[in-house]
Amino acid sequence: MLAKEIERAGIPAVYVTSLPTVARMIGANRIVRGPAITHPFGLDEDERRRIVERALDMLETDVEPNTVWEVEE
Amino acid sequence: MKAVHYLNQFFAGLGGEEQAETQPTRLDGAVGPGRGLQAELVDVEIVATLACGDDYFAEHEEEALAALLELLAELRPDVLVAGPAFGSGRYGYACARLAAAAAERGIPSVAAMHEDNPGVGEAGAAYVVPTAVNVAGMRDALPRLGALASALASRRELGAADEEGYLVRGFRRNYVAEKTGAARAVELLLAKLAGETRTEVAGDMDRVEPPPAVADLSSALVALVTEAGCVPQGNPDHLQSVRAQGWFRYDLGGADTLASGRYESVHGGFDVTLANEDPNRLVPLDTVRGLERAGRVGRVHEALYTTTGNGTPVVVATKFGQEIAGELRDAGVQAVLLSGT
Numbered sequence: 001m002l003a004k005e006i007e008r009a010g011i012p013a014v015y016v017t018s019l020p021t022v023a024r025m026i027g028a029n030r031i032v033r034g035p036a037i038t039h040p041f042g043l044d045e046d047e048r049r050r051i052v053e054r055a056l057d058m059l060e061t062d063v064e065p066n067t068v069w070e071v072e073e
Numbered sequence: 074m075k076a077v078h079y080l081n082q083f084f085a086g087l088g089g090e091e092q093a094e095t096q097p098t099r100l101d102g103a104v105g106p107g108r109g110l111q112a113e114l115v116d117v118e119i120v121a122t123l124a125c126g127d128d129y130f131a132e133h134e135e136e137a138l139a140a141l142l143e144l145l146a147e148l149r150p151d152v153l154v155a156g157p158a159f160g161s162g163r164y165g166y167a168c169a170r171l172a173a174a175a176a177e178r179g180i181p182s183v184a185a186m187h188e189d190n191p192g193v194g195e196a197g198a199a200y201v202v203p204t205a206v207n208v209a210g211m212r213d214a215l216p217r218l219g220a221l222a223s224a225l226a227s228r229r230e231l232g233a234a235d236e237e238g239y240l241v242r243g244f245r246r247n248y249v250a251e252k253t254g255a256a257r258a259v260e261l262l263l264a265k266l267a268g269e270t271r272t273e274v275a276g277d278m279d280r281v282e283p284p285p286a287v288a289d290l291s292s293a294l295v296a297l298v299t300e301a302g303c304v305p306q307g308n309p310d311h312l313q314s315v316r317a318q319g320w321f322r323y324d325l326g327g328a329d330t331l332a333s334g335r336y337e338s339v340h341g342g343f344d345v346t347l348a349n350e351d352p353n354r355l356v357p358l359d360t361v362r363g364l365e366r367a368g369r370v371g372r373v374h375e376a377l378y379t380t381t382g383n384g385t386p387v388v389v390a391t392k393f394g395q396e397i398a399g400e401l402r403d404a405g406v407q408a409v410l411l412s413g414t
């Protein structure tokens with residue numbers, strides 16, 4: 001809901017979550033799938049860097065509503 | 074019982090676009106489509122028709138509404154019927170605004186228009202009966218409009234939107250079901266296997282168009298927001314671990330990382346052991362600071378926004394989102410990295 005309201009205010013927001021199905025259901029638009037509920041940005045710095053970069057890329061992209069991006073290994 | 078019918082200048086027979094500036098006026102009895110509507114009403118008589126020019130309403134909404142409501146107050150109807158406006162935007166808007174205002178004042182009210190008419194979102198607590206997109210749908214619309222208007226005038230308690238033929242208003246009413254959830258779920262499953270998909274929980278979440286991409290992230294102010302319950306160690310403001318009552322803003326003070334021992338998660342919906350070993354696993358401040366130094370992002374907003382996304386009702390979470398969004402906008406934030414669990 002936070003993602004949706006922030007985007008409603010005109011600010012692009014990327015939502016990193018391990019539960020993209022739920023994120024889509026509530027209407028988030030920019031969603032990046034994180035690896036786990038307990039650590040959506042991964043365990044180590046390399047993994048975190050990949051996830052954050054992917055999220056930033058999504059902020060720089062015009063997307064269709066309800067888009068989910070995966071992070072490559 | 075008495076009904077009052079609202080029409081625009083065209084349907085009231087006052088003239089076309091050249092009469093769109095017509096001020097609110099009262100006509101006796103049923104007029105134009107009101108005659109067809111009258112035939113569909115049960116124990117309800119259209120005692121008067123109120124008419125207003127579409128342009129006049131759009132340009133002088135406050136005065137138009139005030140005048141129309143005054144006429145309604147004199148007439149004291151049991152139901153207000155507005156339209157059908159079909160796909161006409163100005164007309165649909167006027168119908169919806171008047172119906173909403175009348176409903177607020179305790180007059181049962183129904184408008185009729187196409188489901189994509191922008192008026193639909195303005196109808197408030199009034200009912201909206203869907204119609205075709207143009208006047209060719211009049212004959213189909215009037216019986217349904219008449220049936221709902223008669224039901225409203227009789228003060229009968231209305232059933233669900235699909236049973237009564239109105240558009241979903243977004244209200245939920247509790248009721249005692251005859252069968253248990255398990256039995257109803259099996260029924261839905263059997264129906265689905267037979268090729269008919271039904272649901273008790275319609276996807277009625279509103280949608281937001283994605284804002285355009287950030288033009289230049291390397292000069293943008295980027296904020297970190299989280300639903301993962303990240304707070305300073307010791308949780309000084311007592312953020313709830315479940316069903317959060319609020320959100321908090323913490324100054325990052327230029328910190329390079331969310332250090333273990335200085336930040337923790339109080340989220341009650343998952344095991345926070347890994348998160349508390351390194352809170353950057355929930356809010357990646359260390360990585361984002363690195364990217365700030367490298368010029369990949371312009372600046373990190375020095376306020377971390379946090380709440381607990383765990384069992385929070387939608388309406389509450391929406392309010393948090395609106396409040397946080399307002400602050401971010403005021404601070405000139407151009408992009409948000411939000412983490413949830």
